[in-house]
Amino acid sequence: MTVEATVFKGSETGIVQGKSVLATPTGTQVLVRITHSGICGTDEHYKHADMVLGHEGVGIVEQIGEGVLDLAVGDVVGWGYIHKSCGRCEQCLKGQDNYCRAGVEMYGLNNFHQGSFGSHAVWDESYLFKVPAGLAPEHAAPLMCGGATVFQVIEDFNIRPTDRVGVIALGGLGHMAVQFLAKMGAEVVVFSSTDAKREEALNLGAKEFYATKGVERFEGVKSLDHLLVTTSSIPDWAPFLALMKPKGAIYPPYCRLVQPRLPYDVYPHGRTDHPRVCSRRPRYSQAHA
Template identity: 55%
Template sequence: MGFECIQFHGSPSGQIVQRKFVHPELASDEVAVKVTHSGLCGTDVHYSRADMVLGHEGVGIVHSIGSGVSSLKVGDRVGWGYPNKTCGQCEWCLQGEENYCRNIQMFGIADFEQGSLSSLAVRKEQWLFKIPEGVSSEDAAPFMCGGVTVWTPLINHVKPYHRVGIVGIGGLGHLAIQFAKKMGAEVVVFSATDSKREEALQLGAKEFYTTKGLDDYSTLGITKKIDRLLISSSTKSSLALFYPILNPKAMIFPLTFGDGDLTVPNAGTIQNGISISGTMIATRFMQNKLLEFAGRNDVHVVAEKFPMTVEGANAALERLKEGKMRYRAVLSWD
């Protein structure tokens, strides 16, 4: 017997619609999860016109398990993000970087009935993560995508002695500030306006600079140059603006998808050894470590909450489209 559930799909109009669906019986490596919470982020806006279940920041309680499942039991609280299955055999899987698997099954390209805007989701055991007791479900949901997006470059490339620049204080930036501060780095925030200065400082930033209208960032009066720069805003512009305030061998991490191209100065990049590095979600190891770190270090998500209804989902989607969300959206069945 299958599992009947309520799902919230994208549609050609861009409005979220409600449907009923019956999941087939579980395969041996599958887990049925009763969804309690789901985040909503910019990727869901991109797919809002697609005929698929939206949501890829899920948290819920294990309802049933397949015959081959060994790491989870009924009643466990788990979360999941983009990926659902990797091949386990390619060079990336074999070296522990399965997030780059060329045969990855993930949100938007496979498993179109497995989104987290649903009353029940069926997932592969390998990409489900137990939520530690110290992490609330409301925090855990955005950690599944927004959290790991900033966590990966920080944990892989930032040392406690680095000065970390964060551009934008939105759904990604407010988490990047907290993680970088808790890692011991010195956090410097760049924002278009001064409106979020106090909040940035409260979250852990040491310095805050307003950039709107400036075409020469050397005039910002920055106290020391930046070692690592995370671009967490959706605006695409020339990275040349930041070069005067970057240390030699600095690394730049563009974190958001969107239209337009990032451009860099050729000579300045070569002469100063500047690196521009893309980053793709996180490995399973890093996702688990993020959850442990957040629980130990009191990292929390600033989120607006919505009911898991078609009205609530559309209200959250509209807030995202308008750029008014502060800072993540979390829907729940509570």
């Protein structure tokens, strides 16, 4: 059955506009009535584009196509940045579907008529994740992109419970990174511009907290194995590079339109940086099943 859905799209002026679209699930597609959506910093990149915004969606299955096998009407599901991949190429079979050789479909590149800013959306069932009954949908929505992004960094680069891990900023990505790292047993160190978020950081599981405003060098702070940079802007690298152990790694898991620059002396010590934009699907979904 066709449903008239309301969606909210970007525009040339940057003003978000409501539109009506028709939605009908076929084959392996699922019609989701959206109940909650996160707001990601990446959404701002597309507010001038003629596309439906939002990619941290949670809702209730209202209709299913004739080929749907694993979802049923009434299920609570969520979806994130990636919409679909082939599921058969080497990268997909390795669980790295965000690098699908056949051409991954993702937010901002495909399916411009669908998003989480709206009343309904139609997605392939393979990229809809069941939300556990004990997880509130308003808490699940930000996990679909922000949570998945930092989780992928932790897994891909083998961050271990014995590691000392820094997190710069305690915003959308940072507060989830702190919780994931703390629960796996890592020694978490939070850096924020002022002391305003000290108590929150410690309550989330951080062992140490340092305010960074005006700091040229951190005195008496033990060195770090890893550093997740979750700020919305590029930090002053100097005081943080001095904290990194030889072979230490820096991960900026955000999407910015400014190219970060690192000084040459980072590299002779084996220090590296690993940018990340979006997370893959299967392992993250399994870990939160």
